[in-house]
Amino acid sequence: MDRPGGAGTEGLRRDNTAAVLRSLRRRGPSTRAELAKDTGLAKATVGVIVADLQAAGAVAEEGSRPGVRGRPGRPVALRGEDVVALGLELNVDYTSAVVLDLAGRVVLSESRPVTGGTADLLALARDAYAAAVGDGRRLVGASVAVPALVRGDNRTVAWAPNLHLDGAGLADDLAATLADLGAGPTPVVRVSNDANCAAYAESHHGAARGAAHALYLTGTVGIGAGIVQDGELVRGGAGFAGEVGHMPLGDASALCGCGRHGCWEASVGLHAMLAEVGMHELDTPLRTAEAVAERAATDAEVRAGLERVGRGVGLGIAMLSSVLDPEVVVLGGYFAPLGDLVLDPARRTLDERLASAVQVRPELRLSTLGIRAAALGAAEQSLGPVFSGELDLTS
Amino acid sequence: MDRPGGAGTEGLRRDNTAAVLRSLRRRGPSTRAELAKDTGLAKATVGVIVADLQAAGAVAEEGSRPGVRGRPGRPVALRGEDVVALGLELNVDYTSAVVLDLAGRVVLSESRPVTGGTADLLALARDAYAAAVGDGRRLVGASVAVPALVRGDNRTVAWAPNLHLDGAGLADDLAATLADLGAGPTPVVRVSNDANCAAYAESHHGAARGAAHALYLTGTVGIGAGIVQDGELVRGGAGFAGEVGHMPLGDASALCGCGRHGCWEASVGLHAMLAEVGMHELDTPLRTAEAVAERAATDAEVRAGLERVGRGVGLGIAMLSSVLDPEVVVLGGYFAPLGDLVLDPARRTLDERLASAVQVRPELRLSTLGIRAAALGAAEQSLGPVFSGELDLTS
DNA sequence: GACATTAGTTCGAGACTCGTACTTAATAGT
DNA sequence: ACTATTAAGTACGAGTCTCGAACTAATGTC
DSSP, X not given: OOOTTOSSHHHHHHHHHHHHHHHHHHHOSBOHHHHHHHHOOOHHHHHHHHHXXXXXXXXXXXXXXXXXXXXXXXXXXXXXXXXXXXXXXXXXXXXXXXXXXXXXXXXXXXXXXXXXXXXXXXXXXXXXXXXXXXXTOEEEEEEEEESSEEOTTSSOEEEOTTSOOOBTHHHHHHHHHHHHTTOSSOOEEEEEEHHHHHHHHHHHTSTTTTOSEEEEEEESSSEEEEEEETTEEOOOSSSOTTOGGGOBOSOTTOBOTTSOBSBTHHHHSHHHHHHHHTOOOOSSHHHHHHHHHHHHTTOHHHHHHHHHHHHHHHHHHHXXXXXXXXXXXXXXXXXXXXXXXXXXXXXXXXXXXXXXXXXXXXXXXXXXXXXXXXXXXHHHHHHHHHHHTSSOSOO | OXXXXXXXXXXXXXXXXXXXXXXXXXXXXXXXXXXXXXXXXXXXXXXXXXXXXXHTTSEEEOOOOOSSSSSOOOOEEEOOSSEEEEXXXXXXXXXXXXXXXXXXXXXXXXXXXXSSTHHHHHHHHHHHHHHHXXXXXXEEEEEEEESSEEOTXXXXXXXXXXXXXXXXXXXXXXXXXXXXXXXXXXXXXXXXXXXXXXXXXXXXXXXXXXXXXXXXXEEXXXXXXXXXXXXXXXXXXXXXXXXXXXXXXXXXXXXOTTSOBSBTHHHHSHHHHHHHHTXXXXXXXXXXXXXXXXXXXXXXXXXXXXXXXXXXXXHHHHHHHHHHOOSEEEEEETHHHHTHHHHHHHHHHHHHHOSSSSOOOOEEEEOSSGGGHHHHHHHHHHHHHHHHTSSOSXX
């Protein structure tokens, strides 16, 4: 309801500073004159703001760009040396960490198998902090992606069928861990749904970059979705939007793990896919899918099974498109290795089921970020307040 | 991306003025002290802003409110005498107009049968203008709700299966009509989808008031939905979100008007409902539904038919809830007269199909605004820029 | 009738943006 | 080599805004 930066004139400055940062993120290195044109601010104002950001270590001048008439501008660029965000993912079989700097560069990326639950995550967080943050950098925030229903407060876990999580425990534990490490001004800690995080990452860095309205689907044993509109997640009333795995659609005879019949994931989840192609699960969903894709190259029955799965995927996307009208749908999880084997039949089904003659089929793309998507999105979300003006680096 | 009001200090004032107006709309008449507390602005600032608004005729002082210790505050309230917005609806068989003043009061509300298409709408617009605007008031905007796919620009009609509409013609015609009438500073004219307008109205004035995330369903021959999150419509990539009538769900044998099988509206649209209860259509969907409700009081077979329809409705809402997680679902159109005859079975189905143990069932409510919902929402949307700071009344 | 309490206004200080004029640094032309 | 031209960035003064503190105003309480 209120202006993000606050009501006074210093709030105005915060907003304008954030506008400059956003412009730099979107357009890359820019001169003060270009920033003035892009943000609509006066040249003088941009000059002051850039000087402040420079003093804070958030931007730096780059080599000049000659060749045109007139005095050459001196481009400034986002600088990541001093400001970073930490993204984590805790999943059933692995945990990941990504450290992202202000310029959007991945400073660190690591995954480990999970043996001890939350303890592994906290250990990874400590190591990542020591390796990529500790040396004088400022950590502006940390987020954990989990395969769970997370409430709209971005802290409390409401339901985590596959993990032993509950309430705000995870957020509190991570906050305590970071506090122990002496992270200067206490960074904001938040917990998010993994599909939402991955959707956020794909829409900012990945396959859906540039799309105003994107939908991300992750497929493992369950199917989850993340909805992004104008760069922000659509969360729903309690924060549970995107729980599409149990949409009542498709084969009414298929029994789902939830005890009901006809759920979407009972037709297109990993187990259903394996049943269709007559293969068995390997150690991880991704490796399993890779094996299936390999076999499909020589085995027509496997291809036929994937065709059936693809049609089911297309049907669900048709459903989601009727409701949400996304520009781009990104498929991640086990779908990524299968590629067009699933996407082609999905596209055909989608064409048959489009709601109206004018509604264009959303573009179906494969995830480009792979397994890091969720952790990357978590880090990106933690960086958000800097670019929205909520967090002021210059003060 | 940018601040709504603009970058300078006068833009700041616009934003703060808008914040005061929003506070007044939400809380009703308030003293300056209360406004200062609610908006977070300093008392002095609120004093200046209120004085400006008073000079512009947007607010007025009300009788004082004594009874407590200390100097009694003098409440100010939104005043509608000078500022109004026009909402219109053009449908297959009727056209409506609503004039809403700044205080949210309905100044005029009229419906007429349609015989000549767009011409009837423009005639109604002229009459409504003459009756409720002409006398010195300022018209800040006009919107038309149409049963059509409207692009994200809020002007161009992409597809109107039941009306002879195309492109930006309607918006241009209405703009020209208003210009002829000499509406001072040319008001903004926009065209919107009828379900979106009705959803907007229900979430601001009607059954979903106060809900952060609401879903509105309108049922006539087709089924349409509007999605509201935090007071704003979720529009999707091209503006076509909410076209839920053709979700591929339910009875695969049911043939839909669109030529495909299994569409939701083929199971729960007006015609499907009539087939279930074995009755015939009357002149309007609402009167038809009233007749069905009347018959249901005495006829068990009609009740059984409505039970089947209600289960279909519940199934679709379960689907939508998985995706969107709304707090409240409002049912309008022909569902309103049928009330619990449809809602009760829908609630039961919904309870069976909830996606997870923690996900709470969204509250199902009946539309309270009836046939005016769309026109009212259109008017409300036109009033929007005043409360967002896009339009400055004090300058 | 004095006092406590709360509402609203006045006033000066501080912060910010803006446009204009000015300085600086390069290229293009002679 | 020298001047004109072009565009980037800076300095400065004017204007607008918000804020806190002090002040005045209006009412209930003792």
